[in-house]
Amino acid sequence: MLRRGCRRLSVLCRPQDIEHLRPLGGSDDYVKLHLPGNLATSSAHTHACIGALPSWASALPHTAVIEIRNAPARNALSGKMMAELADVVTTLESHGNALSAVVLRGADGHFCAGADIRVAKAHLSSPEGGALMSRVMTSTLTRLRQLPLISVAIVEGAAMGGGAELTTSCDFRLLAHNARLQFVHANMGVSPGWGGAARLVKLVGRQHALRLLARTEKVSPVHALAIGLADEVSTPEVDVEATAHRFLEPICSKHPHVIRGLKRVVGHADDIVLDQMRGEEYAVFQELWGGPANLEALARHRTK
Numbered sequence: 001m002l003r004r005g006c007r008r009l010s011v012l013c014r015p016q017d018i019e020h021l022r023p024l025g026g027s028d029d030y031v032k033l034h035l036p037g038n039l040a041t042s043s044a045h046t047h048a049c050i051g052a053l054p055s056w057a058s059a060l061p062h063t064a065v066i067e068i069r070n071a072p073a074r075n076a077l078s079g080k081m082m083a084e085l086a087d088v089v090t091t092l093e094s095h096g097n098a099l100s101a102v103v104l105r106g107a108d109g110h111f112c113a114g115a116d117i118r119v120a121k122a123h124l125s126s127p128e129g130g131a132l133m134s135r136v137m138t139s140t141l142t143r144l145r146q147l148p149l150i151s152v153a154i155v156e157g158a159a160m161g162g163g164a165e166l167t168t169s170c171d172f173r174l175l176a177h178n179a180r181l182q183f184v185h186a187n188m189g190v191s192p193g194w195g196g197a198a199r200l201v202k203l204v205g206r207q208h209a210l211r212l213l214a215r216t217e218k219v220s221p222v223h224a225l226a227i228g229l230a231d232e233v234s235t236p237e238v239d240v241e242a243t244a245h246r247f248l249e250p251i252c253s254k255h256p257h258v259i260r261g262l263k264r265v266v267g268h269a270d271d272i273v274l275d276q277m278r279g280e281e282y283a284v285f286q287e288l289w290g291g292p293a294n295l296e297a298l299a300r301h302r303t304k
């Protein structure tokens with residue numbers, strides 16, 4: 001399932017891969033997309049599980065929240081949750097025009113403990129099962145990373161294994177003072193399988209990435225900040241929700257088209273060669289120049 005194109009190596013996930021994972025979970029574990037009121041109504045018919053925004057996020061305009069919940073397993077992802085995360089990303093790809101940002105957060109004080117080991121043991125322990133999970137998660141997290149939205153992981157408590165990989169698929173990581181990140185894969189006898197190794201190298205560089213992966217080091221918030229794995233760290237005085245608010249407010253107060261254009265330009269600069277980037281930059285500029293936000297800004301600027 002690996003395709004070696006002339007430019008990139010891509011992992012192909014088939015719809016039946018996602019459907020294979022969907023029954024593998026319980027009734028209380030889920031991944032849910034929380035949207036502002038109008039979008040929640042218009043996205044009600046999509047596959048994804050949709051809810052209203054939690055109160056801490058409702059004051060942030062143009063922001064969605066992805067909630068990860070699996071209470072008995074520190075929010076580890078069951079197969080069902082992996083399928084639901086894919087659904088959520090599909091909804092954001094097709095219904096997210098009015099959004100600027102998406103926040104990924106685990107429920108009840110933990111981010112995510114990786115793959116749900118109970119499910120993995122019972123249903124995905126074969127090489128084929130692992131490959132299937134890897135295809136689905138790599139594809140979903142690549143699509144999450146490529147959304148034209150600013151994505152932010154709020155990391156509280158444990159982010160282990162695949163959970164640590166999940167944090168790297170977001171543009172920014174805001175860590176609670178009690179956050180614990182650990183790429184425990186080597187302890188599980190595996191390497192990252194959700195695309196997280198490549199993203200980690202991009203974030204922290206070859207040296208730190210190899211060290212974190214090979215030594216399975218526990219990364220404290222202070223260390224994460226020092227090596228570029230964290231963008232902000234909350235304190236006991238300023239909690240993680242207030243930290244997220246402070247970080248996101250200057251982004252979400254701008255016009256969503258502008259933020260989406262910026263993300264596309266920077267995303268492409270990061271991922272593709274320069275001449276393609278120039279084409280994208282030109283195309284985005286043409287789309288934005290003369291648009292409502294640009295005209296509003298021009299109107300505000302008085303001619304001397």
Ligand SMILES: CCCC(=O)SCCNC(=O)CCNC(=O)[C@H](O)C(C)(C)COP(=O)(O)OP(=O)(O)OC[C@H]1O[C@@H](n2cnc3c(N)ncnc32)[C@H](O)[C@@H]1OP(=O)(O)O
Pocket residue numbers: 072073074076113114115116117118158160161162163184185188190191192193194
């Ligand atoms: C390519 C991706 C590959 C992977 O992600 S493989 C999975 C890698 N993840 C791990 O190895 C994490 C293992 N868990 C831990 O280290 C710790 O549980 C963790 C997350 C730091 C939390 O520690 P504590 O707060 O002390 O809680 P605890 O250990 O008592 O756990 C509470 C309950 O949660 C369960 N749990 C934690 N991680 C899980 C997982 N990944 N899958 C399934 N169940 C998991 C744990 O078994 C315990 O259950 P119970 O209450 O004893 O029934």
